[in-house]
Amino acid sequence: MKNIALGRYVPYDSFLHRLDPRTKLLSLIALMIMIFFKFSSTAMNFFIYALLLIFIYVLMRISHIKLKTLFKSLKAMWVMILFLLIINVLMPSTGPYFDIFGFKLYHNAIYNTLYIVIRLVMMIALTMILTTSTKPLDLTYALEWLLHPLKYIKVPVHEISMIISLALRFIPTLLxxxxxxxxxxxxxxxxxxxxxxKDKIRAIVSLIIPLFISAIQRSEELANAMEARGYDPSGQRTRYRKMQWQMKDALSLVFIVLLFGGMITLLVTSFDFFLMMGFVL
Amino acid sequence: MSVKFENVSFLYLPKTPFEHLALDGIDLEIKDGTFTAIIGHTGSGKSTLVQHINALLRPSKGKVLVGDYVIDAADKKVNKLQELRKYAGLVFQFPEYQLFEETVLKDVAFGPKNFKDSEQVALEKAKKALSLVGIEESLFNKSPFELSGGQKRRVAIAGIIALEPQILVLDEPTAGLDPQGAKEMMSLFKTINERGTTVIMITHDMDNVLKYCDRAVVMKDAKIVKIEQPSELFKDEELLKEISLEEPHIISFAKKLIANGMNLELSEIKDFDSLIAQIEKARSVK
Incomplete structure (x- = not known):
């Protein structure tokens, strides 16, 4: 049961814990986009990945996540990696290849598999950093803030974020x-x-039915309690704890923007450090 | 053949920021056929303690002996775990949440069937358990979710009684029941105890402790602070204050009578009947 709680909020007092949730959410989105950039050569790709991996590792250290915890959550991924490798190997490709008994194993197939694996690892690591360093409620506030512009095209932003925060709130309770x-x-x-x-299915049934019943009961009670206190989703509301931008948020965002800008520049100019050095992978 | 804790400690969520010691060096022996109360404040480790009795939790340190079964911190696996769970039945707090079958009868028979009883035998045991807890036959084929709260509780408790355990462990069985229902439940447990089953009960109701139990185990901050006969325990006002336990209503009432000059023997008072007997005795002496 304790393993399911992987990536849940852990109350340390680190730099990342103190950052504004909005900063963290924006940075996560920017980093997620960067992960999917593809540069002009294989060597360049791996070079950038190495930089990003180092950066993410530093973030993990700051937020007190052990590498072991990350690997634990990657455990279930082996099957997927194998599957990806098989698909990639079977896909026709071009370029240099290894000849294994007449079967053409393209270098590209291996590279492509590696890309996907590295991207997955980085994505999981980043989400883990966000969720272990940010309280679920703060995260939904940040989300509500981010989706705020959608209000003008009549998207029920408050309702959506209330649903998300209630769902998050009840994960530990349900566990x-x-x-x-x-x-x-x-x-x-x-x-x-x-x-x-057959016994296993029976065992699961004896767990699922009571769980559903109590969840439904709980939601009914919660809805009653909210209405009894005059909850109105369309009402104007104030917040007990206001989120406040601080210097460290500004600096962090500037850093992320610079990183993002740098990557875009490399991408647009198809700059290749290794090609300049006369190195081709 | 008894329940024995030997220097048992339990560490909750070790090696995480949530780690804390939930049991700290527990030594305890509960003899066969007794009715034992475990009392103490919320978070004192009562529930953790009783969950060691049927090995739902394994000690981090030390040993638990239940009948012939041994739960040792050093062993990875508990031998004959299933048999142990049949030997020591545990009723959780708010057990009505564990109901899931289509009918009341099926739900109670679920336990015996898991312990390899045939359909026929399981249904027999279920009917016996249901009549013991006072569920009428007309309810047997109803869905357990159609019942009232008190009836659900009875059905859930019958689900454990149907296992015919040698040791019955109850975690606050009367919480949330109406006074009449609670009283009936308690006398049911007394009946079961009188038939030779060891009963271990967590409770906050001190009047019940005084009336039904032969011994009370007082817990505080993951440790056992006192093991004593209830009538002796509730005499010791200083100890009660120290562990901030409330004395039973009947005892405070008797103490007021004594303070006003009535000559009562406090350790003889267990419930209304014995209080009345004491009062009559005091008056006849006059």
């Missing part, structure tokens, strides 16, 4: 509930770890 029900059913002889497929 707790799951653990409780699993324990209760274990006391009635259900074995969640071993057993034949």
């Amino acid at each position: 707790e509930e799951t653990e409780r029900i699993m324990k209760a059913q274990s006391s009635r002889g259900v074995d969640f770890e071993q057993g034949k497929l």
Whole structure:
């Protein structure tokens, strides 16, 4: 059960924890876009990836995430990586290749697989950094702020962000509930770890039904409690804790913008450091 | 054949920022056939303690002996885990959340069936357990979700009683029940206890502790601070203050009578009947 909680908020007091959630959200989006840039040569791509990986590792260190935690969440990815490799190897390609008993294994196939794997690792690492360093509620405030312009084209931004924050709010509660029900059913002889497929399905049913029922009951109670306190989604509301831009937010954003700008420049000018050095991969 | 804790410690979520010691060096022996109350404030480790009895939680340090079964921190696996869970049945707080079958009868038979009883035997045991907790036959084929709160609670408790455990562990079984229902529940547990089952109960109701239990285990901050007969425990005002426990209403009432000059024997008072007997005795002496 504790593994499911991977990437949940961990209350440290780091630089990243203190940053404004909006800064973090904007930076995450910018970094996510950068991950998907493709430069003019393979060597250049790997070079930029190396830089980004180092940067992300530094961020992980700052926010107290251990590499072990990251690898744990990557565990389930092996099957996918293998699948990607097979697909890529079977795709017809061009360029240099290894000849394995008459089968053409293109270098490009391996590179493409590596790109995807590196991108996935970076995406997971970045999201992990965001979610471990930002309280879920702060994150939804940031999201609401970001989606704010959509209000003018009649998108119910407040409702959406309320739904998201309620969903996030109840993840730990539901996990707790799951653990409780699993324990209760274990006391009635259900074995969640071993057993034949038929027993396993039965075990899951004995967990899912009570879980759904309590979730539905809980949402009804919550809706009543909100209405009893006069909740009106269209009402004007103030906030107990206001988000405030600070110097460190400005500096962080400037840094991200510079990084982004630099990448775009490299992309547009098809600059290739390695080609200039006369190096071709 | 009893429940025995030997220097048991339990570390909650070790090696994370949420880590904390939920049990700290617990030594405890609960003899067969007794009715034991575990009392203490929220967060004192009561629920963690009882979840060790059927190995839902494994000790981080030390050993738990339940009948012939051994739960040792050093061992990775518990031998005969399924048998242990049948031997020591645990009823969680608000057990009505564990109901899921289509009918009341099926839900109660679910446990015995998991422990490899045949359909026939399981249904027999379920019917017996249901009649014991006072659920009428007309409700057997209803969905458990159509029942009232109190009835749901009875059905859920019947689900554990149907396992016919040697040790019955109850985590606040009367929480949220109406007074009449709570009283019926308590006398049911007393009946089960009198048939030879060991009953271990977490509770906040001190009147119940005084009336039904032979021993009270007082917990505070992950440790056991006192193991005592309830009638002795509630005499010790200083200790009660120290662990901030409230005395039973009947005891405070008796104390007021004593303060006003009535000659009562406090350790003889367990419930209304014994209080009345004491008052009558005091008056006849006059």
